[in-house]
Every structure is written in structure tokens, then in C-alpha cells.
Amino acid sequence: MTNIKEVASIAGVSISTVSRVLNGRNVVNEETRKKVLEAVQKTNYQPNLVAQNLKMGRSNTICMMVPSIANPIFSEIVKGFEDTAQRNGFIVVLCNTDEDPKREIDYLEKMKARWIDGFVVCSKIGEAKYINDLREEGYPLVLINRYEETDIGVIDTVSVDNFRSAYDAVKYLIRTGHKRIGFAQGREQLYLYRERYRGYCQALLDHGMEVDQSLIMYESYGTDCFYHMTKTLMSRPEPPDAIFASSDPKAFVIMHALHDMGLRIPEDVSVLGFDNVNLASMMEPPLSGVSQPLYEMGTVAAQSLIYQISYKETHGELPAPVRNLLRSDLVIRRSTK
Amino acid sequence: MTNIKEVASIAGVSISTVSRVLNGRNVVNEETRKKVLEAVQKTNYQPNLVAQNLKMGRSNTICMMVPSIANPIFSEIVKGFEDTAQRNGFIVVLCNTDEDPKREIDYLEKMKARWIDGFVVCSKIGEAKYINDLREEGYPLVLINRYEETDIGVIDTVSVDNFRSAYDAVKYLIRTGHKRIGFAQGREQLYLYRERYRGYCQALLDHGMEVDQSLIMYESYGTDCFYHMTKTLMSRPEPPDAIFASSDPKAFVIMHALHDMGLRIPEDVSVLGFDNVNLASMMEPPLSGVSQPLYEMGTVAAQSLIYQISYKETHGELPAPVRNLLRSDLVIRRSTK
DNA sequence: ATGAAAGCGCTAACAG
């Protein structure tokens, strides 16, 4: 790897001149500029970014923290994130946390020691003060999907309106004649699931229906637990005529259980998902549900973060936090009647 | 962020002493060691990795290049890769290439300028000399899945035996009574697909069957093209009684098309996939097929790369390339009769 | 407009 010194000596100028023409925010004589550029060409010189980072105190690197990249929800978000980060000259470091706080903390320390420019985290659970602290320490930070109500207006967030989305979905189910609507609830530590649940209940109530706890499945361990729960739920004397799953992975295992029981979707029971992951349309029957703009969420998070980074650069402090509420749609395919 | 100088002054020693106790490969008086550690504790000091990198000429960072992280095949590989890289103290930079050579080249340049320690690429197509050059330039490099026959023994690779896997899968189909076995072929620029095709043909031939080109679908644009191709294939006077898809995403769209035609799987036609992506077992019916150890492929690639990195560190040159051939299984679920 | 020199934070000779 050739360095700036070499280029300087070839061009017959000092290293500062080389630096100046490359950074382009200083006036340089046209003649010398030419000479330098020539030398750069000839040597195929690329400035050493490590040295640059050390000098400048920033790394053009951002960190993306997800529970697991193998989960399609996150892999689609990350795709959007990485695409726009890259387009803006940033590289992204991927961190799978497996929802292990220790691992998160370790990672955060390592990242700080590398002068990372900012963090996007999709894996916040509960308080997780060490995450919120990031912003207080001056790091640009954005939370996707998993954040607490108390984070709103305090930290940048991106998500859909989970209450509204769930409400509309259930309203649709009611309007299309469903009388007994079940619900597959996710972990209640997560605000987003509490909101989806609230939307489910409110829609029922607003349409003169009751919230029947015997129709609600609560996640105990992993997503797989819904397999058995669905089987027992559907074996009750009065099974539901629709099940609204609070996420697509849950909807997938629910459909799987239903098929294994020989039940027909949607004739025997409708199924509605939440996410609209790529494969949702490939299921049999193709899954209806709330569609989150996953790719776009990644994009917006990247923009939000990059804005914070450049704002901080010029103003010396972080801009006011913004809440990015994205639009969700209800897409009806064939798993609902 | 506190730095080494500060720690030194608090401990009342020189910065080199601090460096020595922290790196631990020099003998230091127990007394002073204590003092330093105390100062480190008190200040919560973390060595600046950017400075360390600049000094040492390495970054403890490795680059993972995939066509698209939104593709479950790659997201599962990346999960395995990231897990083991992290466990070994490396961070991983994720690069989605969208199979755009320009984007790959740009990325590579940027990575080199950061003194990246090594590359894992899952996105090599055809020659792609600029990828192979990496190894010649002295960079540790491993290729997962997508490599050419000519790369074997020249660059580290990890994959399953694609010929054998496909051969065995088709043999199974024949043994279970299928007479007209169709095939969904992937892009023939990729050696791995040529091998799977070869395995398909060879199995047919070895069992006294002919390779009937009218039963073979060739990918034209993206995976979606198999939707229409499946429909026309199944509308022929003598449709196949089984379809072997050269990858799970293809199998998914094929099943989708079959369902839309009202055909039953496996009663009317069996479907066999290749990959055994997480969701394969969630399909209706659950998909049979060749199972690649995706997570493990990521793991092995990480180990292979890390070995190269440390070997190079001590020997000044890369070790001989190794071909990692992983074991694949045939998992039979309910999409085959 | 250009060069010399300081310094980002660290490691590793080299002295002592």
C-alpha cells in the first residue's frame, strides 16, 4: 500500500499539499494540483482510512444491533439500512445479540473504543439503560421497533403505529364477519406487542365484542410454543373463527399447526399476520396481514442516524430526537375470508 | 474518552508501562502492575482501537460480502459467521452487493484502505478476477458456495458436495417411484448449479432414465420466473410427477404456482428443495430436500479465515488453501411421496 | 500557495 509520503515525493511536493488537493477544501495552484493528481493516478493511491480516522476522531462506521440476522424481519430491515448507509459512505458493522445483554454491552464497549459514529439498535428490551446512555454520552442513536413508550421524544425511533395497525386489522376481521377472533400475543416486555394487543382489544370493544381471554395465546418460550397452543386452542368447544398473530413468524407456526390438524384456512379459520415478510406471500394460502415497510424502516433509520452524525459534527451536539412513524398497510391475500 | 496518558499519570508511571501491563506480554513488577490496573479501573479506561490498529497494521475487522442479506440462505450463513467471528474478537462489516461488480469493487477498495484483516465472499460470479486477486495481494480470503472449479486448491472454499447431494436427492426420487422428474435449474454461470444439474442428470442416467429437456426449467430472470414456468410445465400433456428445485427459494415459488393451479403436493407432484432454509419446514406441505448446514458454513468460513489471519501473522504468508466440503443430508418431510 | 511540524493514541525498540 502506497502512502501519502510516496505520492508527495513523486509529485515533488510536500505531504500537506497532497492532503490538500485530495480533501479539496483548500485552494491549490492548478499546476501543482495536476502534478499531485498524476502521482495519485500512477501509484493508485488510496488514503489510509485508519490514520484518517485517528486524526479526525471519527470512523465513518456505524453499528447495527439486531437480535438475530437469521430472522427475516431483521434481515429485511438491515438490507434497507446497509443500502443507504453504504450510499452515504458509511460501512456497517453487524452485531447479533441473541438478546443477551452481556453480549450487547461487550459489543458496545468495543464499538466505542473504535470511535464508532453511531448506533442503530433493534434489540432493546425493557429499560436497558446502557442503550439509552449512549445518547447521553453523545452518540447518535436510533431505535427501530423495539423501544419503550418512555423513549419517545427522548431518543430517535422508527416504527409503525402498532396500536392503529392492529386496530385496523381486527376491525377488518370484524367487518368481514368474524365473530370469535383469537390473538397470538408476543412478549409483553416489548411495548410494540403491548400496543398491538391494545389495538386488538380496542377494536373488539369498539364493535361491541368482548375480549375473551380464552381466545388469547401468550408466548411462553420462543415462537414454537404457538404450535401446541394453537392445537389446544382449536380443540376447545368453541374455537375462534380467526386468529390474528402479532408477528409473521407466529403466523407461520400457527398455519403450520392448523394444517397439521387438517383444518382449512380460511374456511375453518382465518389467519392474519403482522409484518408482511417477503415469504408471507409464498405461504399456502398466501398470508394476509399488516404490512410493515421493513426495508424502508432500515432506510429511514440510516437517514435519521446520518443526519444526527452530521448535525453533531457541525453543532457540537445532537439534534432534538424525532419519532419516525411509518405508514403501514393491510394487505389481504387468501388466508382470510 | 480517557487515554493511555491519563492512566499513566494517575498511576504515576510512563505510558509504556501501562501499555505493557495491558498487553501482558512483558514482565512488569507486581507492585506497579497493581497501580496501573487500579488506575485503569478508576478511569474505566479502554484502549483506543483506532490508534492500536494504526500502529499494528491490522484492524481485527473482517468483511462479509453477500448478494443480499434479505435472502434467508445468506442470512443464516452470516449468522453463523458473525457468531464465531465475534467470539474470536473480530467485528464483521456487512456488504450487500446486489450482485453488482461495481459495488463490490468499490467496497473492496474501501475495505483495503481500512486495513481489513480478511474477506469472506458469498457473491462471486464467474471469473471476478478482482476477488481472486485479493489472495494474491496477500489478503486472507474464503469463498462460500459461489466459486468456480478453478478456484479449488487455489483459494479457500466452503460448500457441500453439490454433485453428490443432487445425485442422492434424485436417486431418492427414483427409488420412491417417480418416473418423470423435472428440474429447476439456477443460473449456469454458477459452478454450484452446474454441479447440481450434473448430479440430476447422472442420477437419471445411472438408473436407466433419460434426461428430458422438456422437463427442465432454466432461470431467465430472478426466482419469480419459475412461477410461470411451473404453470406451463404442468400444463403439458405429460407433466412431471416430481420437481427437484436447485434451491429453496425456487421450491417456494414452484409450490406457490402448484397451489394456485389447484394441484396437490405430493399427490399430483412431489417437490424437493435444496438448502433447507429455516422456513422450509413451515411450508405447506413441509418441504423435503437437501439440507445444507448453512449456519455451520458460516462458522467454518470464519474459522478458516481466522486461521489464515493468524498464520499470516506468524509466517508472513498465507497457508495453503483448503477446500472445506461439508456434509449434506436429505431430509424428507411431506412434499414428497 | 506551500512547507514544516505538531499531534491523534498507541506499541516497540532502545537505553538505562
Add this chain to the structure above:
DNA sequence: CTGTTAGCGCTTTCAT
């Protein structure tokens, strides 16, 4: 065993 010093490659005052 410990301190001093010279860089790693770059940017940026400060002179000229």
C-alpha cells in the same frame, strides 16, 4: 523492570 523516543499515516495550524 521502566522510561524515553520514534514512528504508524494522516490533517491542520502556523509560518513563510
